[in-house]
Amino acid sequence: MEPRIIRQAFSVSYEYPVAFTRGLFAPENTLLAEIARAAGVRRHRAAVFIDDTVARARPALAGDAAAYLENRPEIFDLVALPRLVPGGERCKNNLQVVGDIIAVLSLNKMDRHAFVIAIGGGAVLDAVGFAAALFHRGLRLIRVPTTVLGQNDAGVGVKNAINFLNTKNLLGTFAPPFAVLNDLDFLRTLPDAAWTGGIAEAFKVAIIKDAKFFARLCELAPRLKNRDEAAMEELVARCAELHLDHIRSNGDPFEFGRARPLDFGHWSAHKLEQMSAYAVGHGQAVAIGIALDSFYALRKGWLSEAEFEAVAGGLRRAGFSLWHDLLERRDGDGSLEILRGLRDFQEHLGGELCVTMPRGLGAKFEVHEMDYTIIESAVAQMKQRMHCLSR
Numbered sequence: 001m002e003p004r005i006i007r008q009a010f011s012v013s014y015e016y017p018v019a020f021t022r023g024l025f026a027p028e029n030t031l032l033a034e035i036a037r038a039a040g041v042r043r044h045r046a047a048v049f050i051d052d053t054v055a056r057a058r059p060a061l062a063g064d065a066a067a068y069l070e071n072r073p074e075i076f077d078l079v080a081l082p083r084l085v086p087g088g089e090r091c092k093n094n095l096q097v098v099g100d101i102i103a104v105l106s107l108n109k110m111d112r113h114a115f116v117i118a119i120g121g122g123a124v125l126d127a128v129g130f131a132a133a134l135f136h137r138g139l140r141l142i143r144v145p146t147t148v149l150g151q152n153d154a155g156v157g158v159k160n161a162i163n164f165l166n167t168k169n170l171l172g173t174f175a176p177p178f179a180v181l182n183d184l185d186f187l188r189t190l191p192d193a194a195w196t197g198g199i200a201e202a203f204k205v206a207i208i209k210d211a212k213f214f215a216r217l218c219e220l221a222p223r224l225k226n227r228d229e230a231a232m233e234e235l236v237a238r239c240a241e242l243h244l245d246h247i248r249s250n251g252d253p254f255e256f257g258r259a260r261p262l263d264f265g266h267w268s269a270h271k272l273e274q275m276s277a278y279a280v281g282h283g284q285a286v287a288i289g290i291a292l293d294s295f296y297a298l299r300k301g302w303l304s305e306a307e308f309e310a311v312a313g314g315l316r317r318a319g320f321s322l323w324h325d326l327l328e329r330r331d332g333d334g335s336l337e338i339l340r341g342l343r344d345f346q347e348h349l350g351g352e353l354c355v356t357m358p359r360g361l362g363a364k365f366e367v368h369e370m371d372y373t374i375i376e377s378a379v380a381q382m383k384q385r386m387h388c389l390s391r
């Protein structure tokens with residue numbers, strides 16, 4: 001008998017604002033109130049979750065956020081005092097944290113129209129976002145990213161995840177936020193590693209998407225290194241815009257396909273972080289990963305010598321080291337351990353390798369195989385060059 005097939009098809013469109021401000025919870029700042037009003041003229045239940053490191057760095061934050069909502073009772077019904085969530089990967093490594101957040105939502109009878117306001121680094125946004133996406137199949141999430149990476153990358157996108165079974169981001173959902181509110185004042189209390197981390201991601205996206213932005217980053221590099229806030233404001237805004245543009249226009253916002261352009265430079269970066277037992281931070285690792293793949297591109301003729309020098313010079317002026325001794329560590333059979341990162345990345349993609357490479361500055365394409373001999377020689381030459389440069 002012929003099977004009977006009813007074909008189902010529909011699309012859902014998403015829209016959310018990514019706003020930039022300062023003093024988000026200052027009594028006179030109307031941004032959050034206006035954003036919430038867009039959900040309808042009625043009172044909305046609201047719960048606030050704050051990264052505990054941010055709360056320590058900004059002791060007035062929890063009180064200010066609570067007062068802001070309580071002073072607008074016609075819009076917000078603050079169901080509980082702001083709750084602290086362990087900052088950094090601690091919250092993503094422990095399923096109990098998600099359980100605790102869900103318990104707060106349940107205890108306070110949060111409904112599908114309620115707001116969950118998450119304030120913190122990319123990790124806290126991921127954990128709270130995951131819990132909010134699961135509860136009643138999804139509440140309205142307002143993200144308030146407090147790191148550079150959060151404001152220009154992790155916080156502006158459409159997904160969340162937590163780590164499980166020792167695997168990073170194993171559990172997660174695609175769940176576009178209700179709004180993203182970037183308050184640049186938060187960046188002031190960042191440790192240096194978190195400040196520079198988001199800069200590497202800006203170089204990444206500029207190199208493959210926007211030559212003009214890349215040139216501007218190279219110009220801004222010394223100021224970025226010296227924690228110039230105006231320079232950082234420019235970086236965050238353009239980088240967030242490029243991310244949003246990518247999600248909107250690449251035709252695959254929920255990542256059904258294999259291509260991961262925003263993973264440029266990441267196959268070796270992830271491996272290097274892991275090999276160093278996470279002593280090398282993500283941003284620093286990404287800077288090295290970008291340099292390695294750019295060197296590869298140079299050897300293949302996809303970048304000119306001048307373009308490669310611009311990439312390496314820009315990253316170095318922004319404060320990154322482009323060499324780490326672990327790059328030349330070999331495993332039992334004598335091959336470079338870093339190459340395993342390529343195999344891990346391939347497995348992560350589901351079998352077929354797909355690495356984004358620059359083709360000139362501001363343009364990209366995908367390669368499906370990489371020549372290990374060229375990577376070996378790229379590593380050797382990087383060591384030689386980086387040592388020459390550092391003398």
Ligand SMILES: NC(=O)c1ccc[n+]([C@@H]2O[C@H](COP(=O)([O-])OP(=O)(O)OC[C@H]3O[C@@H](n4cnc5c(N)ncnc54)[C@H](O)[C@@H]3O)[C@@H](O)[C@H]2O)c1
Pocket residue numbers: 051052053054057086087088089092120121122123124126146147148149150153154155157158159160161169186187188189190191194197
């Ligand atoms: N969902 C996505 O699309 C996406 C994309 C990229 C990265 N991520 C995730 O984001 C996480 C990394 O995010 P991150 O780089 O923001 O780091 P993070 O969230 O780990 O924060 C780094 C540290 O800084 C602290 N911190 C945060 N804001 C601070 C502030 N203003 N002042 C002082 N300390 C502050 C945090 O508590 C933490 O200890 C990773 O878990 C990664 O997987 C998610």
Ligand SMILES: [Zn+2]
Pocket residue numbers: 201266282286
């Ligand atoms: Zn990254």
